[in-house]
Amino acid sequence: MPSVRAPGCRRHDAVADGYALGVNSSDTDPLVGRLVDGRYEVLSTVARGGMATVYLANDRRLQRRIALKVISPHLADGTLDPEAATRFRDEARAAARLSHPGIVAVHDQGEDGDLSYLTMEYVPGTNLRRVMSDAGALSVGDSLELLDQILGALAGAHAAGLVHRDVKPENVLIDRDGRVRVADFGLARAAHARPGSPGSALGTVAYMAPEVISGTTVDASADVYSVGVLAFEMLTGRQPYAGTDAREIAARHVSEDVPAPSGSCPAIAAPxxxxxxxxxxxxxxxxxxDATVALGALRSLRSQLSADELAVRAAVDPGTAEASTNGTRVLAATSVLGPTPAATPASYPAGRRTAHPSEDATTLVESPTTPRTGRSRLARPLTWVLVALLILTTGGLTWWFVSGPGATRAVPDGLVGVSSDAAVEAIQASGLEATTVEEYDDDVAAGHVVGTDPDGGTRVDLGGTVTLIVSLGPETATVPDGLVGASEDAATEALRDAGFDVAxxxxxxxxxxxGEVVAVSVEEGSTQPVGTTVTLxxxxxPDxxxxxxxxxxxxxxxRAELEDAGFTVEVNEVLGAFLGVVVAQDPNGGESLESGGTITLDVA
Structure with a gap:
């Protein structure tokens, strides 16, 4: 599909945008200037986060610039998670297998002494965070165009069995031609909390799906949720939930529905x-x-919208994309939710580590090491009591509305034209039961779905039944035999009784x-769709x-002249017919006779 230059796009380093929005010109990092693995010359620091540091480097072997990502020391040496480095390598290899024009390519992965690294494609351009910061909010049309490319890239990853798990504006790069490139596939998975840390989850809380927060099974639909949050933010210029810390925002994702974009901009269409x-x-x-299904829904939506509806854009001042309406900061950094790590890695300052709002850093949410006294000490137990009550209340509400008596499920959309087996599977996967009825349909192939009852999108009680109307194909009938030779009335009645129209x-x-039928427009005894028009x-x-x-x-x-005229000739010999001359004829010359009629000649 054609690329689009997002409004407010600025030309600068997209890899840098994914982290600190610029190359550090006064680098003191000891890795700068070093030759990694005898091949990669480190030029400068691009960004530093809790999970990794990204450098701009020169690949001396291929003479090209690349992004060099080095896993943070406390992950590489097992300080925080003994299995993190292994997962980092496994996920890097998985990401390297992806080949898609919308995905930032991973070139290489390796180790050089105490360094565990991977190299990625260098993409000059910008990222979605900067686009939204510059524009405030995007038009519906621009939002859908960018979302189309984002979902297309994710669809490629999902088809390969890889879930991104950290979809956010900082990881959506936009090159100088306006094409979207999704970065950092699999890297979030490489820093999962160790087994045995219940409730821990890594990702950017502002875009995190409820099941990721609750620690249940995560699949491709978690990325779809993150894209939905991106869509809300692109359309409104703000994130759906604001809060003072990651846990507050996480609780809102679990217990609240994402608001409708039209609540911020009433002109946004209901679809x-x-x-x-x-x-x-x-x-x-x-x-x-997964993203493939979501992409189909997006393209269906775009085809329904008029040019005026696509041009709608929320009135949001540029630069407010990360701020909520009540002045509290919306978290944009990747966060680990869960128990506080036992020790602060020596390579980072002690105390609370948070990312600058413009950075795409990995933030480990942990308590300050500075002692608290007086009121803070007294407030601490109360705070934990309140948190516990919030968790219990949220958990109860979640159970009631997700799995309990109040749970409902939406009837899947897009089932018309799908095979009945696939439709049954989709309905059952939604937590509903399916039953089928069959009917003839001229447009939908046999064995495929004509419609559902109730309609797609309708919410039904968990375990409720959806009726699939399955096509038998066009209804057919057999053309009666014996029409040729029958009277016109008899043939017409026989055809109509069989379900055909008669012209x-x-x-x-x-x-x-x-009045006798001499020909039929369809073959007698053949099978034809009911309602086919037959001409007799x-x-x-005779003439x-x-x-x-x-x-x-x-x-x-x-004789020859009469037969050429279409008559039958009979000869009656008179007086021996010695002369061979016609002496009389019946009927006489000049009279009229039906073609094929008989003329008698008297020959003397």
């Missing part, structure tokens, strides 16, 4: 609201199962008796022809 609602359903089973008959002269050809009887006068002619000449 756009429905699309965002579909992608951000708290129940993963109610979302599109006005064609009439032509024919030796057959007048009916005899008007009347003027009889030639042959009296006095030689008998053979007379």
């Amino acid at each position: 756009v609201d429905a699309f965002v609602e579909q992608l951000t359903a708290r129940d993963a089973a109610s979302r599109p199962s 006005e008959s064609q009439r032509e002269a024919d030796p057959a008796p007048e 050809t009916v005899s008007d009887g 009347e022809v003027t009889v030639p006068r042959v009296v006095g002619d030689d008998v053979e000449d007379a």
